[in-house]
Amino acid sequence: MTRLFTDEQLSAYLDGVGDPATCAAIDQALATDSILQKRMERFRRADQLLREVVDGRLGMVPARLEQVAAGQVAGFGAKKPSPVRRIAQLAAMAAALLIAFGVGTEMGHHPVAPTLVFGPNGLTAGPVLAQAISTAYSGEPVKTEAGAISVALSFRSSKGDLCRRFRLDQGAQSQTVVACRQDGRWRIEGWASSPPEPGDNGFTTASGPSNTAIDAVIESLGIAQTLNRGEEASAIKSGWRGKTH
Amino acid sequence: MTMRSKQLRSELVAMLPRLRRFALALSRNRQDADDLVQTAVVRALTQEESAQNAERLDSWMYRIVKNLWIDERRRQAVRGTPEPIDNLNDTSGEDGRRHTEARSDLAQAQRIFDRMSPEMQTAAVLVIVNGLSYREAADLLEVPIGTVMSRVSRARRTLAEGLTQTPNGMASNQ
Numbered sequence: 001m002t003r004l005f006t007d008e009q010l011s012a013y014l015d016g017v018g019d020p021a022t023c024a025a026i027d028q029a030l031a032t033d034s035i036l037q038k039r040m041e042r043f044r045r046a047d048q049l050l051r052e053v054v055d056g057r058l059g060m061v062p063a064r065l066e067q068v069a070a071g072q073v074a075g076f077g078a079k080k081p082s083p084v085r086r087i088a089q090l091a092a093m094a095a096a097l098l099i100a101f102g103v104g105t106e107m108g109h110h111p112v113a114p115t116l117v118f119g120p121n122g123l124t125a126g127p128v129l130a131q132a133i134s135t136a137y138s139g140e141p142v143k144t145e146a147g148a149i150s151v152a153l154s155f156r157s158s159k160g161d162l163c164r165r166f167r168l169d170q171g172a173q174s175q176t177v178v179a180c181r182q183d184g185r186w187r188i189e190g191w192a193s194s195p196p197e198p199g200d201n202g203f204t205t206a207s208g209p210s211n212t213a214i215d216a217v218i219e220s221l222g223i224a225q226t227l228n229r230g231e232e233a234s235a236i237k238s239g240w241r242g243k244t245h
Numbered sequence: 246m247t248m249r250s251k252q253l254r255s256e257l258v259a260m261l262p263r264l265r266r267f268a269l270a271l272s273r274n275r276q277d278a279d280d281l282v283q284t285a286v287v288r289a290l291t292q293e294e295s296a297q298n299a300e301r302l303d304s305w306m307y308r309i310v311k312n313l314w315i316d317e318r319r320r321q322a323v324r325g326t327p328e329p330i331d332n333l334n335d336t337s338g339e340d341g342r343r344h345t346e347a348r349s350d351l352a353q354a355q356r357i358f359d360r361m362s363p364e365m366q367t368a369a370v371l372v373i374v375n376g377l378s379y380r381e382a383a384d385l386l387e388v389p390i391g392t393v394m395s396r397v398s399r400a401r402r403t404l405a406e407g408l409t410q411t412p413n414g415m416a417s418n419q
Contacts, residue, residue: 007398007399007401008394011394011397011402012379012394012398015372015378015379015397017379039405042405042408042409043405045408046354046401046404046405047401049354049404050354050358050370050400050404051373051374052354053355053358054269054358054370054374055262055374057269057275057355058262058265058269058275058278061261061262062279064283065261065265065279065282066258066261069258069261069286070255070258123290123291189287190283190288191283191287192283214280215317215320217284219316219319219320220313220316
């Protein structure tokens with residue numbers, strides 16, 4: 001009797017999309033067919049374990065993601081979760097990466113000027129960070145209240161916006177960020193947590209996986225022109241007013 | 246912040262777990278998955294009007310994550326071999342005496358999941374874990390609905406058969 005139903009039919013039944021006649025037949029058979037009951041139970045168990053595998057591997061949603069998505073002020077001095085397992089420890093490390101990376105809203109009140117600000121135009125650099133992005137030369141790290149800024153690349157996007165890729169180091173925490181100049185502000189196009197230096201847990205550096213999202217952001221922006229030292233100096237002098245369209 | 250902006254942010258927060266699962270299935274690496282989702286969220290917030298006008302925000306976000314990953318995969322093809330899948334849940338750092346049957350099943354499920362093709366993993370995560378319909382998954386993955394159905398079914402069968410072949414597999418079905 002069990003052989004009457006294919007795995008695909010049972011799978012569709014579990015997902016609630018089987019055709020009504022087949023589903024009715026499966027329902028009827030399940031009432032009496034112990035072999036079919038076991039097959040179905042194994043599939044349900046497989047589903048349950050699949051959920052555990054995926055969610056266990058991901059761990060908690062990192063605080064940085066929630067803060068960014070919610071547009072909330074990052075908790076300066078926020079407590080780190082108490083790790084009880086290795087997975088939880090790793091998740092807490094990921095969460096801590098952005099705790100010092102202050103995110104505020106233009107309407108909010110902050111004890112410290114936020115590094116990033118949410119506004120009508122999306123996510124933009126706060127005043128201290130914006131000043132550093134506007135004045136730093138590539139390859140010359142600058143220390144600010146928002147952290148140490150190291151610009152790695154200045155370029156004009158395919159839309160004509162002037163953009164910069166830089167690393168923001170705040171204590172032991174680092175972010176790689178891409179920002180583009182729009183309407184007198186540095187709009188944050190994307191960022192990723194930068195891994196620790198080589199030798200710490202075997203993570204890689206600049207070309208490692210944490211920069212994959214940044215690479216994708218730059219690719220989506222398109223590089224129409226990379227600025228050389230002279231062009232960068234001109235852009236700094238002109239306050240990055242260089243849109244070509 | 247307008248009510249619509251607040252609503253958007255609230256919806257984005259609520260869908261983070263689903264987006265991360267999808268991103269993990271694509272990237273096979275938690276850090277890459279979180280970076281993908283983070284970039285997608287920032288993209289949504291910087292294109293707030295488009296996000297608010299999306300007929301289905303979750304579908305719109307899934308698509309952004311997928312497109313970001315396609316871009317990334319192109320870059321990986323140039324750069325070299327992608328990172329291997331995470332093994333954050335390996336039990337090497339934990340007390341070996343705590344290996345219960347359930348844990349053993351979970352470890353076996355992890356191994357089976359890791360050996361699945363990316364296509365099977367993605368379909369299984371979208372439908373079984375995230376609860377998308379076959380039609381929604383087919384639209385997102387741009388494959389026929391029958392293909393999604395087949396991949397999901399094979400994923401279930403692969404897991405179920407793999408688990409029954411272990412000493413603890415049958416015990417788990419009690």
